[in-house]
Amino acid sequence: GINAEYLGLQIPQEPLLGVPVILLICPYKEQEFIRVGYYVNNDYESEQDRENPPEKVAIEKVLRNVLVEQPRVTTHSIDWK
Numbered sequence: 807g808i809n810a811e812y813l814g815l816q817i818p819q820e821p822l823l824g825v826p827v828i829l830l831i832c833p834y835k836e837q838e839f840i841r842v843g844y845y846v847n848n849d850y851e852s853e854q855d856r857e858n859p860p861e862k863v864a865i866e867k868v869l870r871n872v873l874v875e876q877p878r879v880t881t882h883s884i885d886w887k
Contacts, residue, residue, distance in 0.1 A: 837884040847871045
């Protein structure tokens, strides 16, 4: 598995719904050479819950859809020596 603390991942607790981004930043010797971002859609699975959401987020009813087919990739030239 991945140790999020070791990697310095910052996973916000709010907002739970909406379109956050998973962002992977890859450095070599403190130089970023690639950044890959994936949009994520967090929304209620049922149309009824989407139209009339509960006052408190019912996480068990939330569907997460990671758009893995459409990554946003940015590359940078760095000194590999």
